Amino acid sequence: SSNLNLPPGPPRRFFRDNRKDIPPFQFWKTFTLWNKQHGPVISFYLGGKPVVVLGTAEAAHDLLEKKGEIYSGRPRNIIGHEILSGGMRGMGTSYGPQYRRWKSLIQAGLNAKAVLNYQPLESLESKILMRDLLTAEGHLSYKDHLRRFAVSIIFCVAYGRRIKTMSDDVVVRNMKTDGYFGKVHVPGKFLVESWPALLYLPRSLQWFRWEPERHRTLDTELYMSVMNDVKRQLAENTAQPSMAAYSLSRQAEFGLSDVETAYALSAPWAAGVGTTVASIEVFLLAMLLFPAVQAKAQEEIDSVVGQSRLPGFEDYDALPYVQALIKEVTRWRCIAPTGFPHASMADDVYKGMLIPNGATVYANIYAMTTDPAVFPDPDEFRPERFLETSDPRLLNFDIPFGFGRRLCPGKHVALQTVYISIVRILWAFNTLPSSNAEGKPILPSADDFTTGLITRPTPFPCRFEPRTGSTAEVVHAEADRAETELTAWK
Numbered sequence: 001s002s003n004l005n006l007p008p009g010p011p012r013r014f015f016r017d018n019r020k021d022i023p024p025f026q027f028w029k030t031f032t033l034w035n036k037q038h039g040p041v042i043s044f045y046l047g048g049k050p051v052v053v054l055g056t057a058e059a060a061h062d063l064l065e066k067k068g069e070i071y072s073g074r075p076r077n078i079i080g081h082e083i084l085s086g087g088m089r090g091m092g093t094s095y096g097p098q099y100r101r102w103k104s105l106i107q108a109g110l111n112a113k114a115v116l117n118y119q120p121l122e123s124l125e126s127k128i129l130m131r132d133l134l135t136a137e138g139h140l141s142y143k144d145h146l147r148r149f150a151v152s153i154i155f156c157v158a159y160g161r162r163i164k165t166m167s168d169d170v171v172v173r174n175m176k177t178d179g180y181f182g183k184v185h186v187p188g189k190f191l192v193e194s195w196p197a198l199l200y201l202p203r204s205l206q207w208f209r210w211e212p213e214r215h216r217t218l219d220t221e222l223y224m225s226v227m228n229d230v231k232r233q234l235a236e237n238t239a240q241p242s243m244a245a246y247s248l249s250r251q252a253e254f255g256l257s258d259v260e261t262a263y264a265l266s267a268p269w270a271a272g273v274g275t276t277v278a279s280i281e282v283f284l285l286a287m288l289l290f291p292a293v294q295a296k297a298q299e300e301i302d303s304v305v306g307q308s309r310l311p312g313f314e315d316y317d318a319l320p321y322v323q324a325l326i327k328e329v330t331r332w333r334c335i336a337p338t339g340f341p342h343a344s345m346a347d348d349v350y351k352g353m354l355i356p357n358g359a360t361v362y363a364n365i366y367a368m369t370t371d372p373a374v375f376p377d378p379d380e381f382r383p384e385r386f387l388e389t390s391d392p393r394l395l396n397f398d399i400p401f402g403f404g405r406r407l408c409p410g411k412h413v414a415l416q417t418v419y420i421s422i423v424r425i426l427w428a429f430n431t432l433p434s435s436n437a438e439g440k441p442i443l444p445s446a447d448d449f450t451t452g453l454i455t456r457p458t459p460f461p462c463r464f465e466p467r468t469g470s471t472a473e474v475v476h477a478e479a480d481r482a483e484t485e486l487t488a489w490k
Ligand code: HEM
Pocket: 090, 091, 092, 106, 110, 154, 267, 268, 269, 271, 272, 273, 275, 276, 279, 330, 335, 336, 339, 340, 341, 342, 400, 401, 402, 403, 404, 405, 406, 407, 408, 409, 410, 411, 413, 414, 415
């Protein structure tokens, strides 16, 4: 392999370190520019460590899926995995026995069949969400209602308990660390990732440890305490079915210690709340900017469901335009633009280029989902692109959820939650922009997004106008009934 070259890329810098070429803000746009300039597979260096970026779905399928035995590792991540998580988050663990034990627990709770059991809960919580949006005060408070909705569903799935308000103790405690995990995963952000020799400094001088170690103590206390609650309920025979109840009653089978189980059970919480909320926010943004799409989806829902009842999971197959709209939400502004980096676990050769053992490999999902050759006019929000096609890449579109053995295990539950909330918002409300003092609509930018492993629209005001005279009545009646049924989840 010594005769082979790494994939092309930006000019190599002093000490082979391109860190300075990568802006901390929306770094995926720089990756995409480099993919355009140098080709679908590019490379650069971070502190002497090779990084490869795959800019087309074809390259990602060829490597991350077809050669899963090589490309299912995770790069060494000193801050996010080793220091912040004590090596216990499966998401940052390389493929191997420890990862497989973690994954079997996750899969048991989140596989396509298991998630059907969560539909009744998702339906009930979405009825509460409709009432919250109907009675929302101010044009930004929808964000808090969406977050409560997503946290409550994920918390029920993981621990069998509802979150009724954002002032719930576990939410308040989690908010102290929430977001930190995403923030530490910006490539090139920490010197020690590029220069691990800094770990040889006396511990008291390792300034980069102080903050993540503080967060780790808080995280561990929180994850253990919510898991121990379920342990207690199991002993008292009062536990609701949940991932925690299932895995604690089979702990020996999964081969995970208490603290490892506690961290595994926190994975849906860490990876599932922000992503679900961000997806629904992207939907709302698109509805403000593309009102004709909103009207077309509402027309479809009205023709299938009518106005006297809410749409439900049973209507899914009869709503192809809504299904296409959801795919377009995940494509138009993908919320995990570079996925989560993989690492190669052996030398490999792809189209004459060397991808060395230990290289960090990013799937540039942003480049793939905005590739005009596959998605003409990528900035247009056009669900029709998924209907007027026989291209299998569009018919089976799931690029936003990653690739191969590391493909998002929460995909099924995420799509269920997103569907039931979106279809009911469309049925109940016209999502409309706020107006300024002169009565002119304030349209948000389509490109004002945050930076991090997960990106979301920066907060924009919007309002929810009931579509018919009877909407409020149906929403209130359904929410009251849901409130009673939800008491089972305490
Ligand atoms: C629309 C919402 C979501 C999107 C777009 C999304 C996207 C992704 C992506 C791109 C990855 C990285 C895949 C790779 O490495 O190739 C990932 C990983 C992951 N996701 Fe999601 N996700 C979403 C919702 C969820 C939910 C709701 C959960 C949990 C209930 C979840 C749990 C996870 C976990 C545990 C991983 C790590 C998998 C591993 O390392 O093997 N995600 N997700």
